[in-house]
Amino acid sequence: MNKTFAVARWEYVEKIKSKAFLLSLVLMPIIMIGFGVIPTLFASRADTETKVIGIVDATGEMTVPLAAYLDENYKLPDGRPNYILRPVLIGPAADLSEGKAEADSIVFRGEMEGYLLIPPSWEEGVDYKTQNVGNLKVTERLLAAFRDVVVERKLRSRGFDPSIVKELTKQVDIRTIKISSNGTEVASGFGEVFFTAYVFMMMMFFLVATSGQLLVRSMLEEKSNRVVEVLMSSASANDLMTGKIIGLSGLGLTQLAFWGIIGTAISLKFGSIPISPLHVALTLIYLVLGYLLYAAIFVAAGAPVSTEQEAQQITSYLTIILVLPIALAMPVLENPGGLMVRILTFIPLLTPTMMAIRIPVQMPSLTEILLSITLLGFSAACMMYAAGKIFRATILMVGKRPSLSELWRIIRLP
Amino acid sequence: MLTAAKLRKQFGPVLAVNDVSLESAPGRILGVLGPNGAGKTTTIRMILNIIEPDGGTVHFDGVAFSEAVRNRIGYLPEERGLYRKNKLLHAILYFASLRGVHAAEAKRRAYTWLERFNLLSYYDRKIEELSKGNQQKVQFIIAILHDPEYLILDEPFSGLDPLNQIILKDILLELKRQGKSIIFSTHQMDQAERLCDAICLINAGKVVLEGELKEVKHRYGKNAVVLEYEGNGAFLSGLPSVKAAHVYENYAELLLHPDALPDAILPELAGKLALRKFEVLQPSLNAIFLEIVGNAGAAARAEKTA
Structure with missing residues (x-):
């Protein structure tokens, strides 16, 4: 446990000091705000001249x-x-x-x-x-x-x-009012619900994409500068892997917290945030479990890699998997209780995003929530186990990447 | 006491390590020798539990490898590497923290070792600014900072200049006196000869020669002749009583047939070489190595062509 902590601290502190991280920390909100705000500023700016x-x-x-x-x-x-x-x-x-x-x-x-x-x-x-x-x-x-x-x-x-x-x-306006089971009525338009779901989705995406890439990069770096062998002699493969995942997710969370503060400040200035603490807590559970699942996938895919090129390939493939649920977001928002959506919810890779969208729009049933959390947690645990094996077996490998059947053999080894 | 018994490792079709057993006791240095690709590094990695053996066991004072044992081992890998962008002291302290040394104590020890290796002035430099040899010294410090009982060094002398080789040799002998069990691998036989109490020669994944250094040399008898001369010594390997010859420019080491008498070759040299030295002695480890590995190589080649 001490070793896990030592690794986590090292990964966190080393990366947080890096210029690239600081730059992305500051640049990203600027870009996001830029994309979101500037066009509307131009479009809806009131005329100043007759x-x-x-x-x-x-x-x-x-x-x-x-x-x-x-x-x-x-x-x-x-x-x-x-x-x-x-x-x-x-x-x-x-x-x-x-x-x-x-x-x-x-x-x-x-x-x-x-x-x-x-x-x-x-x-x-x-x-x-x-x-x-x-x-x-x-x-x-x-x-x-x-x-x-x-x-x-x-x-x-x-x-x-x-x-x-x-x-x-005389024209009559239509207001949209969200009914919740506890009887409260909250005036909330499609825009606000969409915004909340969108924010959670983006949080998930950035957390996984940022930390995942850092994971692959950090493994590759230690592999190519040969530090990994000393590390492997100082701590178990599991300690190393867990430490890395924790440290780098800490980094992702720092980023999210920083952006979250900016986001909340902006939201509060322009209106309310239509979410309850229960929503936030539930969504965070999905976020954490989903993150662990993806992190394990990144480790399993990244550990055997030994060149920068391969690493880039791997991370871009994985990012595509991440984008997929975002592409599905619109249909889900329109019909959060539909059969298709329910099925998609139980595909572990999609569960966190689907739930992040469904929870603010229409709270799923308790059975669905419990079942999906169990399934997601179980697959995250299995993937972690497999990733640990692959990490240990392939982190010293240089050169040819092992085939899928070789990886499968590694996982099945006692 | 470190005991490895019947270690085995297969990589695809290649049996990289085939029933290798070795032993290292406190206060002793074991040299693991062998040509490149013999299986030394794989054996060492299995001892350290970095890769899992397909067969065989490793025991530390009778106990199998565990997380508790890990902090009692120091390891210098053959492929040297460090975090390039980090400050020297910073990196050393990280590895110390991984091995459970408290920060203050680690710092104190780090300064002591840096001073011994003449690196103290570099402590705040980035590692990539150091020369290769200096980086290697840093790695050695990382391997011993947690004061391990078992020290496993893969090719510790390669890449060091003669001055630093002496510093390292002195430190190794000092650690030996402190009662550490030391294993080091090398293919520099002269280093092994000067430092080891016992040797284990591995070739093609198998132990081909092992035992106390003195005993091994004794086994090869006192039938080696060392010559220093001026002239062309090429003919020496063709002499009838010579089993094997290693001929250099002005120096030759001849291994004689067991029943041959050293004086018998003296007449053969007369008139052909201007002799400056003629010495009868035990064969060097180098000669033994060349004979065993060379013969094995020849046998393997013969097998292939047959």
């Missing part, structure tokens, strides 16, 4: 209500109107081409963002013409405005009072 939209209105009757709608609903933060309608051609006209040509030239001069073209046959559709077709926000808002105006107009032509029309066309 935009001029032209209008060519063959009916002559749409311009005023449209302008009123835009003025009423969309304001800049400082209170000025967000959009101003600039009439280019209003009223019945046999030929709209003149108005179009004029409006086009105004757009080209940069005096208007674009213009709305309402032909006499407007019920078949209207055009919004602009140089910047990617600006979905303007298109969306114009569509809403136009729809509103049209509905109101139609209702009024059927003799409805304008105030009743307003009442009738």
Whole structure:
């Protein structure tokens, strides 16, 4: 036990001092935040200047209500109107081409963002013409405005009072509320649940990927600088392996804790975290057992390796196995109780991720939880046993990698 | 007392170690000799429980290998290696902690040994900045820092300059006086001859010669002749009373047939060589090694061609 601890401490302290680790520690959140935040920042940033939209209105009757709608609903933060309608051609006209040509030239001069073209046959559709077709926000808002105006107009032509029309066309929002068995109702949207599941999944992924790679790398390093033989004479293969796994998982956990603090801080700033301590505890059990299973696989696959190239191959294969459950996450989120999902839950390699997704969305039954924990724990223990044997038999090997049948023979040895 | 009995190890089709038995008592040095690939390192690794033997037993004072025994063994592997990026003292202390030596005590001992090996000024350097020979000395320190009763050294002298070889030899003799059981493997026969109390010669996985050094040499009788001369000594190996000859530029060692008399070859030399020295003595370990391993090699070759 002392030796395990000595190895664990060495692995932890040596790696945590390394520049590569410190860099990834700081860089990763920056990249993640960058990916997550910057695009939305750009996309949803409120306009700071009033935009001029032209209008060519063959009916002559749409311009005023449209302008009123835009003025009423969309304001800049400082209170000025967000959009101003600039009439280019209003009223019945046999030929709209003149108005179009004029409006086009105004757009080209940069005096208007674009213009709305309402032909006499407007019920078949209207055009919004602009140089910047990617600006979905303007298109969306114009569509809403136009729809509103049209509905109101139609209702009024059927003799409805304008105030009743307003009442009738008022939009109702739908809220999503999660019901839990203990009766509490928590307002939580798909976004929040998805976010929680996503966070757990990513935690699992990064813990395993980081520690797993460090494991393979550390074994390879000791193999290639020949330290391993001295180590093997000083401590048993099991002490060495366990120490490595503990030390490097400590490293992964340090990383997670650091990122977790940043993540929690951000979440608290922007809203609540819809998870209970029970969720966290359960998910952590799956996380730890799942980590042990994967770590054992990394050891078994990494111990026989003797070149950098092979090590890279091995870690990239294993990372693919890790990504697989993430790819399955979407269907699981949509139907957490489905048969397929239940089956996937009992494949040990997938159990931790599946459960990490299912728990925040819809708590699985107690039987399922107990059974899956037992199965996962059992396979982790078996894999650890096999990895210990392979580690001991192959850590001194240099050169040709043993075949699968050779590895199988090693595992079966008494 | 370290006892290995009938150790066996098979690697695929190759029987790397075939019923090797050896023994090392406190205060004695056993030399495990043999050509490259004879099975010395595999035997040593089995004694240390680094690889599992296919057959045979290893006992330390009558007890089979256990985790408790592990801390009483010191090991210097043949393939030298250390953490390259770490500071010298830091790495030494890590291995000491693995062997259960308390940090303060380990530090004290580390400084003592570093001083003896003239490495004290390097203690805060990274290992990769050290020369190969110095790295090897560090490894030796790592092997003995926990004051083991059993010391197993695989080729301890290779890679050391003559000065450091003397330092190492003195330390080994000192450890021997302290009552450690020491096993070291080598293919440098002169080192073995100067240090060992007993030898065990392994060839092709088998023990081909073993026993007390004196007794072994005695067994080979007093029928070796050493010559120093000027001239061409190539003809020496063809003389009728010579069983085997190792001829160098100005030096030759001749092993005579058991019944041949040393003086009988003197007349044969007259006029052909300008003799400077003619000495009758026991054959060197080197000559014995060459004879046994050479004969075995010749026999194996003959078997193959037959």
